[in-house]
Amino acid sequence: MTEIKQYLENLESNLKTKYPNQKEYLQAVAEFMGTIEPFLNQNPIFVEKNILEMLLVPERLIEFRIPWMSDSGEWKVNTGYRVQYNSALGPYKGGMRFHPTVNQSIMKFLAFEQIFKNSLTSLPIGGGKGGSDFDPKGKSEGEIMRFCQSLMQELQKYIGPDQDIPAGDIGVGGREIGYLFGEYKRLNSYQAGVLTGKPLSYWGSLARTEATGYGLVYFVEHLLNDQKDSFAGKKVLVSGSGNVAIYAIEKAQELGATVYGCSDSSGYVIDPEGIDLNLVKEIKEIKRDRIKTYLEKKPKAKFVEKGNIWSDEFYFDIALPCATQNEISEELAKQLVQNGVQIVAEGANMPTSLEALEVFKENNILYCPGKASNAGGVAVSALEMAQNAQRLPWTFEQVDHELNQIMKNIYETCRDTANRYANKNDFVSGANIAGFERVAKAMLSQGLV
Ligand code: NDP
Ligand code: 2IT
Numbered sequence: 001m002t003e004i005k006q007y008l009e010n011l012e013s014n015l016k017t018k019y020p021n022q023k024e025y026l027q028a029v030a031e032f033m034g035t036i037e038p039f040l041n042q043n044p045i046f047v048e049k050n051i052l053e054m055l056l057v058p059e060r061l062i063e064f065r066i067p068w069m070s071d072s073g074e075w076k077v078n079t080g081y082r083v084q085y086n087s088a089l090g091p092y093k094g095g096m097r098f099h100p101t102v103n104q105s106i107m108k109f110l111a112f113e114q115i116f117k118n119s120l121t122s123l124p125i126g127g128g129k130g131g132s133d134f135d136p137k138g139k140s141e142g143e144i145m146r147f148c149q150s151l152m153q154e155l156q157k158y159i160g161p162d163q164d165i166p167a168g169d170i171g172v173g174g175r176e177i178g179y180l181f182g183e184y185k186r187l188n189s190y191q192a193g194v195l196t197g198k199p200l201s202y203w204g205s206l207a208r209t210e211a212t213g214y215g216l217v218y219f220v221e222h223l224l225n226d227q228k229d230s231f232a233g234k235k236v237l238v239s240g241s242g243n244v245a246i247y248a249i250e251k252a253q254e255l256g257a258t259v260y261g262c263s264d265s266s267g268y269v270i271d272p273e274g275i276d277l278n279l280v281k282e283i284k285e286i287k288r289d290r291i292k293t294y295l296e297k298k299p300k301a302k303f304v305e306k307g308n309i310w311s312d313e314f315y316f317d318i319a320l321p322c323a324t325q326n327e328i329s330e331e332l333a334k335q336l337v338q339n340g341v342q343i344v345a346e347g348a349n350m351p352t353s354l355e356a357l358e359v360f361k362e363n364n365i366l367y368c369p370g371k372a373s374n375a376g377g378v379a380v381s382a383l384e385m386a387q388n389a390q391r392l393p394w395t396f397e398q399v400d401h402e403l404n405q406i407m408k409n410i411y412e413t414c415r416d417t418a419n420r421y422a423n424k425n426d427f428v429s430g431a432n433i434a435g436f437e438r439v440a441k442a443m444l445s446q447g448l449v
Contacts, residue, residue, distance in 0.1 A: 213247025215376015
């Protein structure tokens with residue numbers, strides 16, 4: 001075993017001993033560590049200076065109490081988090097997730113991935129993530145508002161437009177960002193750039209809502225163009241029906257693909273006529289209802305209660321997982337291969353298990369890791385910060401054009417880095433190495449801070 005391989009194995013095994021129960025975090029680190037050796041072999045300075053061990057320790061991890069009162073007057077409490085992982089490239093930047101499964105492991109995996117994702121955008125943003133184990137399902141408007149206000153009473157101590165800039169993620173969209181922003185303003189002052197994903201009426205950016213889904217499809221379109229191909233005529237399935245899924249469907253349809261299915265945590269829909277996106281938007285964005293109700297207006301579609309969309313035997317070309325971590329297991333990956341899938345591109349963060357990833361590799365599936373392919377959301381968040389600092393709004397076309405350029409650049413960087421250090425089309429290695437290189441250089445030049 002080479003000295004560098006041994007160094008990497010020691011770091012990983014120490015982490016396993018320290019955090020034996022943080023399985024998502026260990027998974028994200030393992031995926032990263034498994035790709036970085038060829039780069040370190042050519043750049044041993046980062047091992048000599050122990051940059052990797054330094055990088056693994058979050059700069060700060062804040063955990064706090066969020067008390068709130070239900071409509072019926074009951075006293076409730078949740079746990080809030082903000083992981084300020086790495087600020088070598090800029091202020092901490094990353095979303096807030098509200099979901100009952102949120103814990104330290106999930107927060108750390110998301111923040112860790114965010115470091116490299118943000119680095120890949122080439123914009124001045126460091127890596128962070130936050131959220132709470134609060135479950136927004138079934139809560140009233142008033143409960144959501146009071147919860148957001150209570151959360152911000154604590155979080156406001158640690159954030160600022162040049163310090164840490166939260167945004168949305170699962171369970172956090174424009175409505176929640178609005179309540180968080182209002183409370184921050186009341187406790188501090190009007191700082192447009194303290195949160196991104198703001199509603200358009202007060203300094204939100206045009207195209208931020210669309211950015212992650214559109215960016216995902218732009219990334220894949222650049223990959224397809226490289227192979228003299230395109231989305232036109234492709235058959236696509238998408239998991240989830242939230243912010244990322246909806247705008248991935250929209251752009252894929254616009255580029256001439258047919259999207260046959262989408263899902264939520266209650267089950268999945270396959271529509272042989274192609275998904276009616278206006279109907280999905282009405283169900284999800286306006287009524288905040290379950291995807292099952294799609295069948296009320298489209299009786300020819302099928303709904304599989306509690307089913308995972310990737311278990312279906314539908315034959316299709318491109319899989320866009322846009323729901324949550326580890327939604328594609330080894331078994332489901334095999335099913336996708338059997339279904340004839342050629343490309344798997346992640347809109348969600350880490351939707352593919354390590355075992356599933358191996359299946360894709362063995363079968364030469366073109367696999368685009370989320371930290372590259374879903375970076376469009378955070379990239380436009382950084383453009384929102386730029387507009388806020390400039391005190392000038394940009395047009396939709398301007399933001400959308402920048403987004404497409406950024407995704408092209410990320411795709412080409414991953415492709416070229418893979419060709420240089422790993423194998424052709426190994427976008428996992430490409431994304432990890434290119435993302436790491438920028439952060440590591442910045443850390444080194446800033447000294448022991
Ligand atoms: P939303 O809350 O808007 O939507 C999430 C969707 O995924 C919903 O359809 C939800 O179903 C489904 N889902 C969530 N958890 C589960 C679960 N445990 N099992 C089954 N389905 C589930 O979130 P986003 O669209 O913003 O986020 C989706 C993914 O994209 C996440 O992994 C997020 O980290 C990632 N991402 C988001 C970005 C953004 O800008 N918003 C940027 C980059 C990545 P249900 O409503 O039934 O819970
Ligand atoms: O995972 C992600 O990149 C996001 N949830 C978006 C973060 C952001 O700051 O816009």
